[in-house]
Amino acid sequence: MYLFNVRVYGILIDAQDRVLVSDERTQSVSFTKFPGGGLEYGEGLIDALKREFIEECNLEIEIVQHLYTTDFYEKSSFNNSQIISIYYLVKAIGPLEITLKDKPMDFDTLNTIEKEEVFRLIKCTELSSEYLTFKTDQVAWREYQKTRNLPNN
Template sequence: MSLRTIRVYGFLEDDQGRVLVSAERFRGMPLVKYPGGGVEWGEGLREALAREFQEELQLEISSGDLVFFNEFPVISAFDSQYQVFSFFYRVTALGPLDFATTAEVKVPENDGERPVWVKKSELVKIPFTHKIEQEATRAFLLLGLKV
């Protein structure tokens, strides 16, 4: 059986040139990724991204240009029957960036999320969990996007 899941993530940059990264534990698995998540049935990519930012950060966003999507096959870390397709957009906050963040990229011990601002120049050093995030980071940096 060939099953697919679609994921969508956002590059959010603050006025200091830092990019938001999320250190998470989901179903016991440690993850370092960008804010975002799964596209639900009946949702478009941008709609799902806006919902994910609202759920995770209570932040309204506007999604801009598509930065990256994986053209290579990726098997889900949670269920090997699924192939993952991920889309990464640049996003702009429509409200204040007043959500709580931590000072370092450190995965919580229990299920939960810890957003952290990372200098753009430091993104290549972040231990992203999956190849998709590493490739998306390269694309983001190569394009020199100012979000």
């Protein structure tokens, strides 16, 4: 049996033209990605993305537009499933009240057993797609850059 893993992510740009990214560490593996996560059974894409932003960022969001859906084969980095990722451009309904870090992977503890997550805002003109860990995030960011006529860093 082949398994599919449906993921949904939000690209949030603030008023200072900075994009929100998440640095995560789980099982001693660290990665940088956009906020979001897995679709739960019985859940729609929009509801899943709104849930993920509340869980991860304590932030209600509004969907602005669909940006990109995976159009190539991508195997999960964590199991044998095929990843299908959907990306939306989103905006915050309220203020972003989470702690923001300045440096990549600036985790608060040395605990490597449980998942840790921190957030950063990076100027859109300074975020290179290769800075993101996963290929699907990289492609989605390049798609966003095209919509804004930003240089592909």
